[in-house]
Amino acid sequence: MTPVHRPRRLAAVGAGTLITALLLAGCASTAGSPGGASTASGSAALAEVVGGASQVRVTLDSSGAGDVCTMSSSRAKAGPVTFTVENRSATGITELELMSDQRILGEKENLVPGLAAVSFTVTLTGRSYQLYCPGASTELQTFTVTGTSTGGGNESVQEELATGTAGYAAYVTQEVDNMAAGVAALRRAIDAGDLTAAQRAYAQARPYYERIETDVDGFVLSGFDATDNAGNLDYLIDMRASNLDPAVGWHGFHAIERDLFGRAAITASTRALAAELVTNVGRLDSLSKTLSYKPEDLANGASDLLEEVQSSKITGEEEAYSHIDLVDFAGNLEGAQQAFAYLKPGLTLIDPALASSVQEEFSTVTELLARHRDASALGGYARYTAALREQAAPGLSRAVEALHERLATIAEKVATA
Amino acid sequence: MSESDDRPTGSAQGAVSRRGFLGGAGGLAASGLAVGGIAGAAGGFAAGYGTPAPAAASAAEVAHPFYGSGHQAGIRTEPQRYTVFMSYDLTTSVARDVEVLLARWSAAIAQLAKGLTVGSVEPHRPDAVGVDSGEALDLGPEGLTVTIGFGPGLFDERYGLAARRPRHLAELPAMPSDQLQPALTGGDLSLQACADDPQVAYHAIRTLTRMAKGTATTRWTVTGFGRASAGPTQQTPRNLMGFKDGTRNIVDDADYERWVWAGSDDQPWMTGGSYLVARKIHIATETWDTDRISDQNAVVGRTKVEGAPLTGSREHDVPDFEARDASGQPVIPATSHVALAAHENNGGVKILRRGYNYTEGIDALGQIDAGLLFLAYMRDPQQFITLQTKLGRVDRLNEYIAHIGSAVFAVPPAARQGSYIGAELFRS
Numbered sequence: 001m002t003p004v005h006r007p008r009r010l011a012a013v014g015a016g017t018l019i020t021a022l023l024l025a026g027c028a029s030t031a032g033s034p035g036g037a038s039t040a041s042g043s044a045a046l047a048e049v050v051g052g053a054s055q056v057r058v059t060l061d062s063s064g065a066g067d068v069c070t071m072s073s074s075r076a077k078a079g080p081v082t083f084t085v086e087n088r089s090a091t092g093i094t095e096l097e098l099m100s101d102q103r104i105l106g107e108k109e110n111l112v113p114g115l116a117a118v119s120f121t122v123t124l125t126g127r128s129y130q131l132y133c134p135g136a137s138t139e140l141q142t143f144t145v146t147g148t149s150t151g152g153g154n155e156s157v158q159e160e161l162a163t164g165t166a167g168y169a170a171y172v173t174q175e176v177d178n179m180a181a182g183v184a185a186l187r188r189a190i191d192a193g194d195l196t197a198a199q200r201a202y203a204q205a206r207p208y209y210e211r212i213e214t215d216v217d218g219f220v221l222s223g224f225d226a227t228d229n230a231g232n233l234d235y236l237i238d239m240r241a242s243n244l245d246p247a248v249g250w251h252g253f254h255a256i257e258r259d260l261f262g263r264a265a266i267t268a269s270t271r272a273l274a275a276e277l278v279t280n281v282g283r284l285d286s287l288s289k290t291l292s293y294k295p296e297d298l299a300n301g302a303s304d305l306l307e308e309v310q311s312s313k314i315t316g317e318e319e320a321y322s323h324i325d326l327v328d329f330a331g332n333l334e335g336a337q338q339a340f341a342y343l344k345p346g347l348t349l350i351d352p353a354l355a356s357s358v359q360e361e362f363s364t365v366t367e368l369l370a371r372h373r374d375a376s377a378l379g380g381y382a383r384y385t386a387a388l389r390e391q392a393a394p395g396l397s398r399a400v401e402a403l404h405e406r407l408a409t410i411a412e413k414v415a416t417a
Numbered sequence: 418m419s420e421s422d423d424r425p426t427g428s429a430q431g432a433v434s435r436r437g438f439l440g441g442a443g444g445l446a447a448s449g450l451a452v453g454g455i456a457g458a459a460g461g462f463a464a465g466y467g468t469p470a471p472a473a474a475s476a477a478e479v480a481h482p483f484y485g486s487g488h489q490a491g492i493r494t495e496p497q498r499y500t501v502f503m504s505y506d507l508t509t510s511v512a513r514d515v516e517v518l519l520a521r522w523s524a525a526i527a528q529l530a531k532g533l534t535v536g537s538v539e540p541h542r543p544d545a546v547g548v549d550s551g552e553a554l555d556l557g558p559e560g561l562t563v564t565i566g567f568g569p570g571l572f573d574e575r576y577g578l579a580a581r582r583p584r585h586l587a588e589l590p591a592m593p594s595d596q597l598q599p600a601l602t603g604g605d606l607s608l609q610a611c612a613d614d615p616q617v618a619y620h621a622i623r624t625l626t627r628m629a630k631g632t633a634t635t636r637w638t639v640t641g642f643g644r645a646s647a648g649p650t651q652q653t654p655r656n657l658m659g660f661k662d663g664t665r666n667i668v669d670d671a672d673y674e675r676w677v678w679a680g681s682d683d684q685p686w687m688t689g690g691s692y693l694v695a696r697k698i699h700i701a702t703e704t705w706d707t708d709r710i711s712d713q714n715a716v717v718g719r720t721k722v723e724g725a726p727l728t729g730s731r732e733h734d735v736p737d738f739e740a741r742d743a744s745g746q747p748v749i750p751a752t753s754h755v756a757l758a759a760h761e762n763n764g765g766v767k768i769l770r771r772g773y774n775y776t777e778g779i780d781a782l783g784q785i786d787a788g789l790l791f792l793a794y795m796r797d798p799q800q801f802i803t804l805q806t807k808l809g810r811v812d813r814l815n816e817y818i819a820h821i822g823s824a825v826f827a828v829p830p831a832a833r834q835g836s837y838i839g840a841e842l843f844r845s
Contacts, residue, residue, distance in 0.1 A: 062834070089835045091524040092533065102542075110517050112524040114837035134537060296544045361631060398508075402631035411544035 040142045042071035053080035053121055056143075060090035060111060060133070067092040069133035074142065078125050078149035083108075086117035092135040098122060098143070099130045104350050104413045105157065125149040160346035161295040161414055168298050168342040169291060172212050175335075176281075176288040179208035183281045186256070187274040190266055199260050203324050203379035206253065209238060210331025211338070212288075214304035215297075219287055233287070236280045242317060252277055254320075261321035298343050299411035302336035306404040309333065314397050316389050326372050327379030329396075333369065337362050340407070343414055350413050354406065361403035368399050476613055477557035483527040484834040487689045488678065490530070491564030491611055492769070492794050492828065495648030499615040500641040500773045501622040502695060502790060504568070504604025504824050505633040512576040514632045516843045521628050522565060522608075523837035529621050532558035535628075550627075553620035559612040563621050565838045566607035566693050566826025581842055583827035584683045585692060585797040592802065593809030594820065601697050601822030604636045609693070609792065615642065637822060639697055639790040641773025653724060653732065657700050657774050657787050658817070660717050661724035664732055665759075667769045676767045677794050686841035689830030694768075694801040696791040697775075697822025703784050705817045716813045718755030726755060738762060754814045757807055766803055769794040788818070798825050 047054040054076035060069050067090035085096055085108050097107040098120075106122040129143040182205030189198035216234060224231020229245040237252040244250055250258075251273065259270040312318040313329040340358060348355040372392065374382045382388060481490040507515060525535040536548025572582035588603070608625055612618040619640070626635060645656045646663030656662040667676060679687040705713070714720055718727055718736070726736035727749045738756055740748040749756050760767045771794060776787040793801060809815065832838045 087524075091527040094521065094524065094536065110521060112517075112520040112837065113835045114523065114832070114840050115517065115520045134540075300544065357631070398634045402508075405627065405630040408546045412540070412542045412546070415542065415544045 039138055040071065040074035040144075041069065041138070042074040044075060045073060046146075047073035047076040047081065049077070049079075053082045056081060056083050058083055058085045058096065058131070060085070060087040060093045060096075060136070062089040062091065063137075066137035067133075067135055068138070069093060069096065069131070069136040069141070071131060071141065071143065075144045075146065076124070078145050078147035080121050080123050081145070082119050082121040084117050084119040085111055087111040087113050087115070089113050090136070093133050095134060097132040099132050100127070103157070103416060105129070107351050107413065109351075109353070123149060157346050157349045158416070160349060161343065161416065164342035164344075164346055165293040165295055165298060168339055169293055171338055171342070172215055172291065173289055175208050175212045176216075176285045179205065180278075180281050180285045182208055183274075183277050187278050190256070190260075190270055190274040193266050195260065195264060195266055198266065199322070199378060202253070202257060202260055202322065203327055206319075206324065206327055206379070207331035207334070209253070210305075210308075210328045211335030213238065213308065213332075213335070214301040215291065215293075216284055216288060219284065221283065233280055233284050237277065237284065240312070240317065241320065252280070257319065257321045261323075294416055295343060295346065295414035296411040296416070298339040299407070299414055302339035302343075303404065303408045303411065305332040305336040305339075306400055306407060309400050310397065310404065314389075314393050314400065316384050316386075319384070322378065323383045323385060324379045324381065325384040326369065326381035330369060330381060333362075333365060336407070337366075340410075343410065347410060347414055354409065354413070358403070358406050358410070361399070361406055365396075365399045365403050368396055475557075477559050478532075479560040479613070480531055480558035481560060481562050483523070483530045483832070485831040486833060487831055488691070489562075489564045489828060489831045489838070491562035491609055492677070492691055492771070493673065494560075494562050494611070495651060496644040496646055496771055496773075497560045497562070497611040497613045497618075498644055499613065499618050500609060500611045500644075500790065500792075501615075501618045501638065502609050502641065502773075502792065503607065503622050503626065503638040504636040504695070505606040505608075505626075505629060506603075506636045507570060507575070507605040507633045509632045510575055512578070512843065515571070515576060516839075518629055518632045519565070519839045520837040522563075522625055523832050525625060525628060526563040526565075526621070529553075529563065529617075529624070530558060530561050532556070532561075535624050550620065550623060552623075553617050556614055556617050559614040559617040561610065561612040561617050561621060563625065564609040564611075564693075564828060566609070566828045567839065568603065568605045568607065568824060568826050570603075570605035578842055581684055581686065583679070583687050583690070583692070585799065586825070586827045587798075589694070589798060589802065589823060589825050592805050592820075594812075594815050595809065595823070596819045596821055597823050598821050601637045602824060604824045604826070606633055607693065607695065607824065607826045609695075615640075637697075637824075639773075639775050639822070640777075641775045641790045643774045645772040645774050645789055646770040656772075656789050657702055657776075658705055658713070658717070660713075660719060660721055661732065662772065662789075663770050664719075664724055667767055672767060673769070676796055676800065677769045678796060680796055687827065687829065691794045691796065691828045692798050693826045693828050694791075694793050694795065694798055695822070695824045695826070696820050697788065698791050699786070699788040699819045699821050701784075701817050701819075702787050708817075715750050715753060716817070718749045718753030727753075736761075750813070752811050752813045754808070754812055757812050758804055763804060763807070766800050768800050768804070788821075794828065 047056045049055070056076065057072040058069060060067065083098065083106070087093065091113060094111050095107060095109045096111060098105045106120045108118050108120055111118070124145045126145050126147050129145065131141045131143050133139055182201070186198060186201040186205050189201045213234070219233040220226050221231040221233065229235040229248040235245070235248065238254065239250065239252055240254050241250070241258070256270060256273050256277065259265060259267065259273070309329055309332045313325045313332060316323070316325050318328050319325045340362065344355055344359070372382045373380060377383055481494055483490065509515065528535050534549040534554065538547050538549045538551040538554060540547055569586050569588050572578050572586065608622060610618040610621040644654050646666055647653045649668045653661040653664050667673060677691055679690040710721065714727065719725060720727065723730070724732040725734055728737040728740045736749055736755060736759060738747065738749055738759065738761060742748050747756070756762060771792045773790045773792070774787070775790050776785065778786055780786040795801060829839050832840065
C-alpha cells in the first residue's frame with residue numbers, strides 16, 4: 001500500500017468544526033436563499049395526521065427559477081412524520097434529506113422524474129429541522145416540529161452508531177493482538193530456519209493487517225517528522241518494492257516475502273527483518289489501543305479498504321513473490337464488511353435502502369471471491385497467477401467497483417458533526 | 418424532439434443556444450448564474466465557477482433539448498464533431514434496477530445537455546463524495562446529445578419484458594466477411610454521446626457509466642474523433658480512406674418516415690423510435706494508402722477529391738449504373754461500394770448513416786489502428802442486413818476493411834418532461 005502520512009485521528013477531530021463552517025458557507029451562497037435555512041416552502045399550518053403520522057408531501061419541480069423543492073406543510077406536531085417525495089420534473093435534484101444539527105435523520109435517493117413517489121417516516125420531537133434538497137435553487141428549508149415526543153428517532157440513530165463504533169474499536173484491537181501473535185509465529189519459524197513453516201506463517205499473519213490497514217495507515221512514531229518514512233509504521237510494516245523510499249530501505253512483511261518466496265532462503269537478514277517486524281507490530285498494538293472512532297471513520301475506512309483491493313490486490317502488486325493476493329483481498333474485504341456491519345444498525349435507521357444494497361453488493365463480491373477458495377493453497381485461496389488474474393480480474397474489479405461506489409456514500413450520512 | 422428535429426433544414430436542428438434556453442426559462446438571466454446554480458450543491462466553493470457568458474451565442478452554447486414528444490436527439494440532429502459510444506451488459510436480475518437506471522440516465526442527460534453538472538462536484542460535507550467528476554465544468558453544452566438504445570438482452574427472460582420486445586429487435590445474423598470479435602460485439606444497453614467538444618462527450622459517458630455501477634457494466638466502446646457523415650447543411654465529411662462519406666444520406670421527411678422511424682407495425686411504445694446498427698469497421702489504412710488512385714476510385718465508385726460518381730463530375734450528380742465504357746464494362750464497376758450500396762440497386766432500401774472516424778493508437782504489428790464507427794439508424798435492421806449481406810459478399814472494399822465489432826439496438830422515442838426513456842416498458 002502507499003504510505004499515507006496523514007494522522008487519521010487528528011484529521012477526524014478537526015473535521016467537526018470544519019463541517020459547520022462549510023455548511024453555513026453552503027447556505028449563504030445558495031441562490032435565492034440568502035438566509036440559508038430560514039425559508040420554508042409549505043403552508044405554515046400543521047401537517048395533517050393520518051394513521052398516527054403527520055403527512056408531508058414534498059414535490060420536486062423544474063421552474064423558471066431552477067429546480068425547486070416544495071413541502072405541503074412546513075410544520076408538524078411531535079411524533080411520527082411521513083415525508084412522501086415525488087419528482088415531477090426536476091432533473092437537478094436526485095436526493096433529499098431530513099437533517100437535525102447536520103445529522104441525517106432520513107433520506108431518499110434516486111428521486112428522478114418519472115419514478116413513483118417514495119416515502120420515509122421519522123419520529124421527531126419539538127425543534128427545528130432542515131430539509132436538504134441538494135441541487136435545488138433553495139437547498140435548505142426549515143421544518144418545524146412542535147410539542148414533545150417520546151422515543152425520538154434521532155437519539156436511537158446516535159445510540160446505534162455509538163454502539164457500532166465501540167464495537168468496531170474492540171474488533172481492531174482484537175485483530176492487532178492476533179497480528180502480534182501471527183508475526184511472533186512467523187519469527188519463530190524463520191529463526192528455526194524452516195522455510196515451509198515460515199511461508200505458511202507468512203500467509204497466516206497477512207490477513208490481520210489487511211483487515212485493519214486503513215485504520216492505522218497514518219501512524220507516525222513520536223519524534224519523527226510526518227515526511228520521514230523511518231517513523232511511519234505503515235511503511236515499516238507493509239511497504240512494497242514498488243514504493244520504496246531509498247533513504248529508509250526495505251522493511252516489514254514484503255521484504256520478508258521476497259526472502260521466503262523470491263529467494264526461497266532464510267538468511268541473517270531475514271531473521272533481522274522478522275525481529276524488527278515483531279517490534280513494529282508491538283508498537284502498533286499499543287498505539288491501536290488508544291484509537292477511538294467516529295461513525296464516518298468506519299465508513300471511510302471500509303471505503304479505503306476497497307480502494308486497496310482495487311489498486312493493489314486485483315492488480316497482483318501486493319504479493320509479488322508469494323502470489324497470495326487473494327488472501328489479502330479477502331482480508332481487505334472482511335475488514336470492510338466488519339466496519340460496515342458495525343454501522344449497519346444505525347445506517348438502517350437513516351437509509352434502509354442503501355444499507356440493504358451495500359449488503360447485497362458485499363454478498364456479490366464475497367461469492368465471487370469464494371469461487372477462488374482452495375484449501376490446499378497457501379492462505380486458503382488460489383495462487384494469483386498471471387493466468388488467473390487475466391481470467392478473474394475483470395469480474396472481480398467490476399463487482400468491487402459497484403460495491404465501492406455505494407459504500408463511498410455512507411460516510412456523509414453517518415457523520416456526526 | 419419532433420417539433421424541432423423534424424425540420425429538414427436549418428442550422429443546428431432542434432437546438433437552442435444556451436442563452437436562448439435560459440432566456441426562455443425566465444429567472445436565470447445569465448448562463449454564469451446557471452453554472453453557479455448547478456454548483457449550488459457545491460456550496461461556497463462554487464462561487465468562482467460562474468463566469469460571465471460571452472456576448473454572442475457561440476457553438477459551445479448550442480443545447481439540444483432532451484425532452485420532447487417525438488424522436489430522441491442524436492439521430493436526426495446534425496452530426497456533432499465527436500462521439501463516445503458505449504455498449505453495456507446488464508448485470509442485475511431485477512427489473513426495478515433497470516427502471517431506476519433508465520430514469521437516472523434520462524434526468525442526468527437532460528442536465529448534461531444543458532451544460533449543467535449531474536450533482537455536486539465539490540460537496541460541502543467533508544465526508545461526501547462528489548457526484549459529478551467535474552471535467553466538463555466551464556465547457557458549455559457543446560451540442561451534446563446522448564441517445565439511449567435497448568439491446569435484445571433487455572427483453573430476454575431476466576426482466577419479464579419479452580412481451581414488449583420491439584418487433585424487429587433480434588441479434589444480427591452472421592453475414593459474409595464478418596470478422597467480429599466477441600469483446601466488441603453485443604450489449605443490452607447503448608449510449609451514443611455526441612458533442613462538438615470531445616471532453617463533453619467523454620464526461621457524459623463517464624458520468625452515466627458510473628451511475629450504472631451495480632446494474633450494468635461496460636461491454637465495448639469506441640471514441641470517434643471526427644464525424645464521417647453529414648447533415649443536410651453540412652459539407653460532406655471524409656472517412657479515413659480520404660473519401661467523402663454519406664453523400665447520399667437520408668435528408669427529407671418522406672425518407673425518414675419510410676426508412677428511419679419505427680413503423681405502425683411495431684410495438685406502440687416504439688412510435689417515434691428507430692433501430693441502431695453499430696459496427697466497428699477496421700480500415701487497413703496502411704495498404705489502402707499504397708493503392709493506386711485509379712483503383713481506389715474504382716473500389717469506391719467515386720472520385721476522391723470531388724466525390725463525384727465515376728459517371729459524373731460533381732459530388733451530388735446521380736450515379737448512372739447503366740453507363741458503359743468503350744469496352745462495354747460498367748463505368749461504375751458492379752463490385753464498387755457505391756454500386757452495391759445504392760438504393761437503386763437494393764429495392765430502394767436506404768439507411769441513415771451517422772458514423773464517426775476512430776483511431777486507437779497502433780496495433781500489435783505497429784500499424785495504425787483506425788477505422789470507422791459505423792452508426793446507422795433505420796426502421797428495421799433488416800435494411801442493414803440486406804445491404805451488408807450483399808456488400809460482405811462482393812464489395813471490393815472488403816480487401817481494405819473488416820467488420821470487427823457489431824451490435825443492434827432498438828432506440829425508443831424521446832421522453833416527455835417528467836418521464837424517462839423507456840418508461841412505457843415498466844407500466845403495467
